[in-house]
Amino acid sequence: MACLHDESVSSAPTRAYETKPQQSVIDLEATTLEMEAFRGPRKMNRGEGEGVAQKEEIGICLTWKDVWVTASNKKNGSKSILQRLTGYAKPGQLLAIMGPSGCGKSTLLDTLAGRLGSNTRQAGEILINGHKQALSYGTSAYVTQDDTLLTTLTVREAVHYSAQLQLPDTMSKEEKKERADFTIREMGLQDAINTRIGGWGCKGISGGQKKRVSICIEILTRPKLLFLDEPTSGLDSAASYYVMKRIVALAQNDHIQRTVIASIHQPSSEVFQLFNNLCLLSSGKTVYFGPASAASEFFASNGFPCPPLMNPSDHLLKTINKDFDQDIEVGLAGTKSMPTEEVIHILLNSYKSSERNQEVQNEVAVLSKKDTSSLDMKRGNAGFLNQCLVLTKRSFINMYRDLGYYWLRLVIYIALAITLATVFYDLGTSYDSIKDRGSLVAFINGFITFMTIGGFPSFVEVMKNLYCLSISPSVRDAKVVTDPNTARSKGYGFVKFSDENERNRAMTEMNGVYCSTRPMRISAATPKKTTGAYGAPAAPVPKPVYPVPAYTSPVVQVQPPDYDVNNTTVSLLY
Numbered sequence: 001m002a003c004l005h006d007e008s009v010s011s012a013p014t015r016a017y018e019t020k021p022q023q024s025v026i027d028l029e030a031t032t033l034e035m036e037a038f039r040g041p042r043k044m045n046r047g048e049g050e051g052v053a054q055k056e057e058i059g060i061c062l063t064w065k066d067v068w069v070t071a072s073n074k075k076n077g078s079k080s081i082l083q084r085l086t087g088y089a090k091p092g093q094l095l096a097i098m099g100p101s102g103c104g105k106s107t108l109l110d111t112l113a114g115r116l117g118s119n120t121r122q123a124g125e126i127l128i129n130g131h132k133q134a135l136s137y138g139t140s141a142y143v144t145q146d147d148t149l150l151t152t153l154t155v156r157e158a159v160h161y162s163a164q165l166q167l168p169d170t171m172s173k174e175e176k177k178e179r180a181d182f183t184i185r186e187m188g189l190q191d192a193i194n195t196r197i198g199g200w201g202c203k204g205i206s207g208g209q210k211k212r213v214s215i216c217i218e219i220l221t222r223p224k225l226l227f228l229d230e231p232t233s234g235l236d237s238a239a240s241y242y243v244m245k246r247i248v249a250l251a252q253n254d255h256i257q258r259t260v261i262a263s264i265h266q267p268s269s270e271v272f273q274l275f276n277n278l279c280l281l282s283s284g285k286t287v288y289f290g291p292a293s294a295a296s297e298f299f300a301s302n303g304f305p306c307p308p309l310m311n312p313s314d315h316l317l318k319t320i321n322k323d324f325d326q327d328i329e330v331g332l333a334g335t336k337s338m339p340t341e342e343v344i345h346i347l348l349n350s351y352k353s354s355e356r357n358q359e360v361q362n363e364v365a366v367l368s369k370k371d372t373s374s375l376d377m378k379r380g381n382a383g384f385l386n387q388c389l390v391l392t393k394r395s396f397i398n399m400y401r402d403l404g405y406y407w408l409r410l411v412i413y414i415a416l417a418i419t420l421a422t423v424f425y426d427l428g429t430s431y432d433s434i435k436d437r438g439s440l441v442a443f444i445n446g447f448i449t450f451m452t453i454g455g456f457p458s459f460v461e462v463m464k465n466l467y468c469l470s471i472s473p474s475v476r477d478a479k480v481v482t483d484p485n486t487a488r489s490k491g492y493g494f495v496k497f498s499d500e501n502e503r504n505r506a507m508t509e510m511n512g513v514y515c516s517t518r519p520m521r522i523s524a525a526t527p528k529k530t531t532g533a534y535g536a537p538a539a540p541v542p543k544p545v546y547p548v549p550a551y552t553s554p555v556v557q558v559q560p561p562d563y564d565v566n567n568t569t570v571s572l573l574y
């Protein structure tokens with residue numbers, strides 16, 4: 001069974017928030033210095049490396065060779081998205097994936113992270129340190145383009161709660177807090193630590209800070225491989241620069257040589273200089289792969305030099321963007337006169353036959369043969385009971401601060417109670433009063449049912465996650481844990497597997513795998529119980545409400561609170 005933590009449970013329409021000043025660029029510079037000081041000799045936390053001495057951990061070399069991705073749909077048949085891509089990402093380095101919109105940047109990132117959609121097929125070889133292996137929980141992290149944060153929490157709360165949930169029970173609460181605080185500092189967020197995240201209807205931290213909070217949460221487990229999808233989207237050039245600088249600092253961390261792969265739209269020249277390697281795509285093909293600093297030279301050698309004082313990344317993207325080729329015909333494309341199709345053709349052929357391409361093939365061959373089998377791939381997370389307690393506490397804080405969800409409902413219920421009491425006052429004991437009482441009960445039931453519809457969107461989000469799990473042939477049963485009073489999802493659920501082997505396999509292979517928009521956090525839902533959580537009586541036999549169209553017959557069911565059918569269960573958080 002699976003325990004899903006739902007970040008999206010009740011995002012508030014209106015909230016009060018603390019008025020902490022926004023972090024400025026100057027603050028960020030100060031932060032960098034503070035961070036360096038903070039990074040000085042320190043005792044390692046448990047989980048960062050079990051020993052006291054700091055030793056450099058083995059990094060992750062990711063290589064991919066001749067990767068093809070095709071997507072198919074009923075209307076258009078199959079379409080090739082990526083074609084014969086070869087490349088590598090090394091520890092301590094930042095690889096940027098660039099290209100015009102729709103060229104396949106996100107698809108490449110998803111392919112490498114193993115989170116392609118079900119309507120896609122992939123071919124080719126993707127190796128982690130020379131081995132074909134799944135990325136397990138804690139080894140890698142994926143920061144999506146959209147921030148999924150609870151808007152009512154402060155930065156400190158958001159990161160602390162995530163640390164309590166993600167880090168193993170072998171770490172004490174204090175150690176988890178220390179890790180969270182260190183990570184907040186690492187991302188330069190200490191000045192905004194007590195500011196609420198904020199969202200629609202209430203201003204909280206800035207977009208760049210939100211992005212850094214998302215990164216913070218993802219790197220709590222100290223992943224060695226970090227995927228970032230458009231980490232600078234929606235940010236101004238200064239904020240983009242400081243976010244990227246933090247990311248580079250993460251890659252070159254003292255004792256974890258992280259491998260960072262980021263898809264990026266439009267880097268400024270300063271941001272461009274931060275990239276170690278660049279993968280430039282056009283319509284799913286490699287136009288250039290190699291050191292970012294040599295990309296302009298490659299273009300110049302093919303007759304497309306970067307004009308003086310122009311941002312090199314702007315030049316690269318402008319040269320291979322064919323979306324606006326009709327502008328050439330009407331003379332709106334400035335000095336550009338050759339059709340872009342032709343330009344791309346020249347560059348693709350030139351790269352294919354270049355020494356650079358040969359170097360990349362050789363490097364991939366060398367990295368693929370490297371034996372680093374001692375890579376630690378398994379990491380634990382918090383126990384089931386601990387997760388339940390943390391989630392309940394966090395959910396309570398979220399509801400308490402959410403004007404729409406909690407306080408407005410309270411006011412509505414009080415107003416309704418007064419109205420009904422006035423209308424149905426002094427019914428008496430006559431035969432007619434029985435009908436009146438019946439109407440009153442029917443009205444209240446109808447009203448409460450109507451009010452619970454507000455929780456439906458978050459319920460759907462959790463169902464999506466459970467569906468992902470339910471399509472596995474080994475899954476026998478799944479349920480979302482809901483509030484018995486409101487029918488609203490509590491943000492987690494359970495999945496039951498056919499046997500313990502299947503459960504153990506799922507716990508190894510599915511931890512951290514993306515379902516819908518978030519990574520799953522799976523752990524054993526023990527101990528076996530005959531009563532509900534917190535001493536509640538055992539749940540009644542569940543009523544199936546959500547049939548899953550699968551080849552076995554797993555059924556996602558909605559049940560009243562937490563109980564564990566048997567020990568072949570896992571809890572799942574996201």
Ligand SMILES: Nc1ncnc2c1ncn2[C@@H]1O[C@H](COP(=O)(O)OP(=O)(O)OP(=O)(O)O)[C@@H](O)[C@H]1O
Pocket residue numbers: 071072081099100101102103104105106107108117119120
């Ligand atoms: N699962 C899919 N099914 C069908 N088509 C897909 C699928 N995934 C991606 N595509 C198509 O592949 C192309 C590349 O998409 P992708 O999202 O990788 O581009 P991108 O370079 O990240 O774009 P942007 O920069 O605008 O985000 C697009 O035309 C997209 O419609």
